[in-house]
Amino acid sequence: xxxxxFTILIVDDVPENIQLxxxxxxxxxxxxxxxxxxxxxxxxxxxxxxxxxxxxxMMPETDGxxxxxxxxNDPETADIxxxxxxxxxxxxxxxxGFELGGVDYIVKPFNxxxxxxxxxxxxxxxxxxEKLRESEQRLIELNATKDKFFSIIAHDLRxxxxxxxxxxxxxxxxYSSLEKDTLDMVIDELHSSSKNVFVLLxxxxxxxxxxxxxxxxxxxxxxxxxxxxxxxSVFTKNIKDKNIRIVNTVDPNLSVYADMDMIGxxxxxxxxxxxxxxxxxxxxxxxxxDKGKFIEITVSDTGTGIPAEDxxxxxxxxxxxxxxGTAGEKGTGLGLILCKEFVxxxxxxxxxxxxxxxxxxxxxxxxxxxx
Numbered sequence: 001x002x003x004x005x006f007t008i009l010i011v012d013d014v015p016e017n018i019q020l021x022x023x024x025x026x027x028x029x030x031x032x033x034x035x036x037x038x039x040x041x042x043x044x045x046x047x048x049x050x051x052x053x054x055x056x057x058m059m060p061e062t063d064g065x066x067x068x069x070x071x072x073n074d075p076e077t078a079d080i081x082x083x084x085x086x087x088x089x090x091x092x093x094x095x096x097g098f099e100l101g102g103v104d105y106i107v108k109p110f111n112x113x114x115x116x117x118x119x120x121x122x123x124x125x126x127x128x129x130e131k132l133r134e135s136e137q138r139l140i141e142l143n144a145t146k147d148k149f150f151s152i153i154a155h156d157l158r159x160x161x162x163x164x165x166x167x168x169x170x171x172x173x174x175y176s177s178l179e180k181d182t183l184d185m186v187i188d189e190l191h192s193s194s195k196n197v198f199v200l201l202x203x204x205x206x207x208x209x210x211x212x213x214x215x216x217x218x219x220x221x222x223x224x225x226x227x228x229x230x231x232x233s234v235f236t237k238n239i240k241d242k243n244i245r246i247v248n249t250v251d252p253n254l255s256v257y258a259d260m261d262m263i264g265x266x267x268x269x270x271x272x273x274x275x276x277x278x279x280x281x282x283x284x285x286x287x288x289x290d291k292g293k294f295i296e297i298t299v300s301d302t303g304t305g306i307p308a309e310d311x312x313x314x315x316x317x318x319x320x321x322x323x324x325g326t327a328g329e330k331g332t333g334l335g336l337i338l339c340k341e342f343v344x345x346x347x348x349x350x351x352x353x354x355x356x357x358x359x360x361x362x363x364x365x366x367x368x369x370x371x
Contacts, residue, residue, distance in 0.1 A: 006123050007031040007048055011041040011067065012056040012085060017108065021054055021085075024112050025119060038062025042070060050080055052123055055102075057086045057093065065100055072101035079129075081122045085110070163193040199272065206265055206338060217345060219259050219370070224297065225250040227260070228286050231267040238275045245283040254288055256295050256366040262342035263366065269335035270299040270362050277303035277360070294348065294365040306354040314352060315340040339364070347371045 008030045012018050015036070022032045033048045035041035039062050045053070053071070057064035064084060071077040084097045084105040097105055103122050106115060167190045171178075178186070209215040228248055232239070239246060256263075274284045282302040289296045306314070314336045343350045343364045354360035 005029065005031055006051040007033060008119065009041065009045060009048065009050040009053045010034045011038065011053060011059075011064070013037055013059045014056075017056065017085070021110075021115065024115050028116050028120070030119075038064070038067040041067055045071065045077055045080070051126065052119060053080055053082045054085055054106075054119075055082050057084055057097070065096060068097070068100045068102055079126070081126050083118060083122060161197065164190060164197070167193065199268075200334075202265075204334070215262075217259050217262070219257050219346065221255045222258055222260055222263060223252075224254050224256055224288065224295070225252045227264060228267060228271075231264065231271050234268060235271060235275050242275070242278065242280050242282070244275060244278055244281075247283060247285040250286055250288045250297070254295060255368070257369050257371075258346040258348075258366045259342075262346060266339045266342050266364065267299075269339050273335065273362075274299055274301040274303065274360075277301065277305075279303065282359075291365060293369070294367055296363060296365050298361055298363045300359065300361040302359040305356040305358050305360055306352065307356045308354075311352050311354060315350075 008025050010018050010021050010032065011034070012021075013036055018034045018036075022034065026032055033044070033050065035044060038059055041053070041055070042062075055064045055067060064086075068082050068084075071080065071082065078101075081103045082101065084102050085108055086093060086097075086105055087108045094105055103125075104118055106118060167186055171186060175183075206215070225248065228250055232246055232248070271284070278284060278301045284299070284301045287298045287300070289298075316337075339362075340350050343366070347367045348365040350362065350364035352360060352362055
């Protein structure tokens with residue numbers, strides 16, 4: 001199976017039975033825990049992270065059937081395999097045990113090899129089921145990734161290209177008759193569409209590389225303030241058009257240990273979002289604070305904010321979430337997913353604080369030094 005040392009919980013009101021089973025299973029290399037009654041078993045099963053339970057049926061007050069029923073009704077313990085230990089061979093008792101969720105039963109007094117073999121078999125089945133569930137979850141994530149990829153190609157990438165094609169066709173057909181103001185406006189629109197396509201393609205390529213595992217991770221000491229200034233310069237025109245006030249109070253001497261390309265992508269997406277959703281005359285602030293082994297960076301804005309019910313959707317690949325900016329800017333919802341992935345790859349965390357209608361704060365951490 002694997003290198004994990006499994007924990008077996010033995011539940012029996014007869015100490016000799018517990019000792020006998022423990023001696024057999026200890027030789028097989030398992031961790032052993034025990035409970036002398038049903039109530040004790042229920043109180044400790046979660047704390048010891050039991051992988052399998054050997055459960056006596058006939059016990060005072062809370063018998064094995066009652067214990068099994070409670071365990072199977074609790075999502076945290078429902079998947080733990082239960083093997084009943086019983087001196088009863090009546091068909092009704094055996095059937096009841098299976099109906100309540102037991103996976104097997106062993107008649108006492110039990111044979112050493114039989115007990116060891118049954119425990120090994122059901123642990124192997126439990127391990128295989130866990131791996132199957134992990135594979136299913138991974139498949140769901142891969143399908144969501146594929147759907148997101150095709151959605152971006154089919155819609156988000158097509159739209160700016162359509163604008164470029166129609167704009168250049170308009171210039172081709174009408175260039176000689178256009179007044180300068182109209183010509184400047186069309187060129188600005190084409191430039192804006194070109195930048196949108198570039199940013200989208202850049203995010204798409206970074207995301208594709210990260211999903212395939214081909215993205216390089218080369219951490220180094222980074223000057224955060226300098227990197228933020230470079231990122232801000234990318235959005236100079238948008239910032240000017242919206243008359244947005246930029247405040248960068250990050251210490252010029254502050255450094256973090258991270259991959260420059262990844263953190264550049266993170267800052268570019270966070271700054272781009274802040275510009276997109278900040279109204280005319282608003283402000284965007286970059287701040288930092290020392291958190292011991294980490295530096296906490298905050299990108300805050302006085303923009304439209306995010307409804308509380310939508311915040312959890314922002315980092316999820318399986319949920320389509322994209323809003324139009326205050327000047328009609330479009331997005332794909334891919335940028336924040338990249339942010340979470342890249343911050344995580346660099347050993348940090350990211351979270352969002354937002355008040356709808358008042359603005360948002362995107363807060364992420366990066367290590368000061370090599371972890």
